[in-house]
Every structure is written in structure tokens, then in C-alpha cells.
Amino acid sequence: MSEHFEGGYNAIERKEEPATKVFVEVGTNQLPVTFMAKREFKGNEMYVGIDTDAEMVRFARHATEEGQNATFIEARGEQLPLKDGSVDEIFFGNVFGAPRIPEHKKTKFLDEAERVLKTGGSLVIKETNTPPDFAKLTKLFAGRNLHEERKLTPKDKEWVEELRKYEDLGLMTDNSSYLVFLKKITAQ
Numbered sequence: 209m210s211e212h213f214e215g216g217y218n219a220i221e222r223k224e225e226p227a228t229k230v231f232v233e234v235g236t237n238q239l240p241v242t243f244m245a246k247r248e249f250k251g252n253e254m255y256v257g258i259d260t261d262a263e264m265v266r267f268a269r270h271a272t273e274e275g276q277n278a279t280f281i282e283a284r285g286e287q288l289p290l291k292d293g294s295v296d297e298i299f300f301g302n303v304f305g306a307p308r309i310p311e312h313k314k315t316k317f318l319d320e321a322e323r324v325l326k327t328g329g330s331l332v333i334k335e336t337n338t339p340p341d342f343a344k345l346t347k348l349f350a351g352r353n354l355h356e357e358r359k360l361t362p363k364d365k366e367w368v369e370e371l372r373k374y375e376d377l378g379l380m381t382d383n384s385s386y387l388v389f390l391k392k393i394t395a396q
């Protein structure tokens with residue numbers, strides 16, 4: 209187990225039977241996918257929403273319909289309170305492109321995504337606001353246990369259908385927007 213989790217709180221622990229499908233969103237702001245995309249997490253599915261800003265965590269929780277397996281916590285994307293290999297999908301929406309996030313944190317976000325994902329799990333990066341240069345972003349993927357599977361832009365026919373899983377349409381999306389899907393390829 210990595211130093212990030214050791215002895216810490218595990219956001220995925222549940223009293224009842226363990227969740228078999230875990231979706232983690234980092235940088236929810238007040239607009240988590242449970243609200244923006246009306247995603248529901250029930251039965252064996254579980255959602256964990258994370259933000260560094262306590263007020264945003266409160267707003268995001270409040271914006272989410274009750275009766276779901278959804279947990280909102282104040283934590284940092286570079287030190288996730290999650291066990292190694294415990295997550296099916298980790299999603300960062302407009303976080304890599306957020307103007308105040310320095311490059312060294314982006315590297316840490318990827319380290320953590322790689323650590324917490326199950327083998328075969330997905331990392332999804334959505335940039336519809338102020339997208340960082342894609343070539344620069346892909347350099348951060350090099351040499352990792354993360355394989356870039358797909359990149360979508362508004363020109364692709366699947367764009368609307370895929371984007372709808374993560375946000376309401378027509379916010380600030382323009383032709384520089386993208387969605388990128390990476391897969392954790394082997395166990396660490």
C-alpha cells in the first residue's frame with residue numbers, strides 16, 4: 209500500500225457490502241456529475257466527489273439528490289484518501305486547465321490516478337473551459353502505466369453523447385475543448 213493511504217481514511221469504505229464500481233471525481237467545484245450530468249450511483253455503484261475547497265464540497269453535496277451512494281470530501285487530487293487499485297473511473301473536469309494549477313500538481317494528479325485505478329480502470333480528462341495545450345498534456349502521460357485510448361473534440365460525432373456523461377452541454381465549449389480517455393494497462 210502506498211504512503212498516501214497508509215493509516216488514513218478510505219473514502220470508499222462502506223458498512224454494507226463493498227461497492228463494485230467506483231467513480232471518483234476530482235475538482236467537483238459546485239457542479240459534480242451527479243448534478244451537471246444527472247448521473248446516479250445506486251446499488252453496487254459508488255461516487256466519491258473531491259475538492260480542496262470546503263465550500264465547494266458542501267455545495268456539491270447539496271446539489272446531489274439524496275438516496276445515492278455518493279460521498280463528498282475535502283481532499284487534494286495529489287493525495288487521494290483512496291486505496292491502491294480501488295477505483296474504476298477517475299474523472300478530472302476542467303482541473304488540468306485551471307489557471308491556478310501548477311505543472312508539478314498535474315504530475316501528482318496522474319501519479320495518484322495511476323495508483324488508485326484498478327487494472328483496466330479509466331482516467332477521463334475533460335477540458336471545456338480553458339484547455340491546456342494537448343501536446344503539452346500528453347507529455348505528462350509518457351512512460352506511465354496509462355494508455356491513451358481515445359481523444360474526442362467537438363468535431364467528432366460521439367462528442368455530444370460522451371460529453372453528456374460529464375456535463376451539461378453548451379457551457380463554454382468551443383473547438384479547443386476535448387475529452388481524453390486513458391486506461392490503466394497493468395497492475396503495479
Ligand SMILES: C[S@@+](CC[C@H](N)C(=O)[O-])C[C@H]1O[C@@H](n2cnc3c(N)ncnc32)[C@H](O)[C@@H]1O
Nearest residue numbers: 235236237259260261264284285301302303306
Ligand atoms: C474550474 S473548477 C472545475 C469545475 C468542474 N469540475 C468542471 O468540470 O467545470 C476546478 C476545481 O478544482 C478544485 N481544485 C483546485 N486544486 C485542486 C486540487 N489540488 N485537488 C482537488 N481539487 C482541486 C478547485 O477548488 C475547483 O473547484
